[in-house]
Amino acid sequence: MTAEQAAAEELRQRIASQFGRSLHIRTLDTGSCAACEQEIRLLTAPHYDLHRLGFFFTPAPRHADLLLVTGPMIRAFDVAARKTFDAMPGPKIVVATGACALGGVYPADAFVHGSVGEILPVDVWVPGCPPSPLALLQGLLVAVDRLAEKAASLTFVADSLTGEVPG
Numbered sequence: 001m002t003a004e005q006a007a008a009e010e011l012r013q014r015i016a017s018q019f020g021r022s023l024h025i026r027t028l029d030t031g032s033c034a035a036c037e038q039e040i041r042l043l044t045a046p047h048y049d050l051h052r053l054g055f056f057f058t059p060a061p062r063h064a065d066l067l068l069v070t071g072p073m074i075r076a077f078d079v080a081a082r083k084t085f086d087a088m089p090g091p092k093i094v095v096a097t098g099a100c101a102l103g104g105v106y107p108a109d110a111f112v113h114g115s116v117g118e119i120l121p122v123d124v125w126v127p128g129c130p131p132s133p134l135a136l137l138q139g140l141l142v143a144v145d146r147l148a149e150k151a152a153s154l155t156f157v158a159d160s161l162t163g164e165v166p167g
Helices: 003-019 035-042 075-087 133-152
Strands: 023-029 055-057 066-070 093-097 124-126
Touching: 003 133, 023 035, 023 075, 023 133, 035 066, 035 133, 066 075, 066 133, 093 133, 124 133
Parallel strands: 023 055, 023 066, 066 093, 093 124
Antiparallel strands: none
C-alpha cells in the first residue's frame, strides 16, 4: 500500500467513524463562469476518485453535510442561497471556492455582494481561479476537521419517555 493509498484509507475511516456514513456535498453556483465547477467535476474522475474517500455529491440540501459555493454571490441569489443553507441539517459547513467566492474578482456593488461570506457563514476558504482539484481536496479535508469539531460541540436532550440521551 502506497502512502497515498494509506492516507486515503485513513481519511475514509475517519469520515465513517465521525459521521457514521459518507459525507455528502451540495454544490451551489452563485454566478460563476463554470471554471470552478469543471475543477470540482474532475474530483470524481478516476485520477482523484473522491468517492473512495467517502465524499459524495447530492442534489438535495436536506441530505448535505457540506455546502460548496462557487461564484461571486450575486444579489439575485440571496434568497436561494439562504434557503439552501437553511434546508441543510446541522451540523453543517460552508466552503467558499474560487477567487470569485472569496471576493477577489468582483467588488461589492449594486449587483454583487463580493464575497460569499457576506451572506453565508463560511468555514473554509479555497483560493484559486479556478482552484486546482488538489486545492479543493485540501479544502475538503480541512472542512472534515471543522465539521467534526462542530459535531463534537453539540449537546443532546434526553428523550422525555425513556430519559436516554441519543448517541
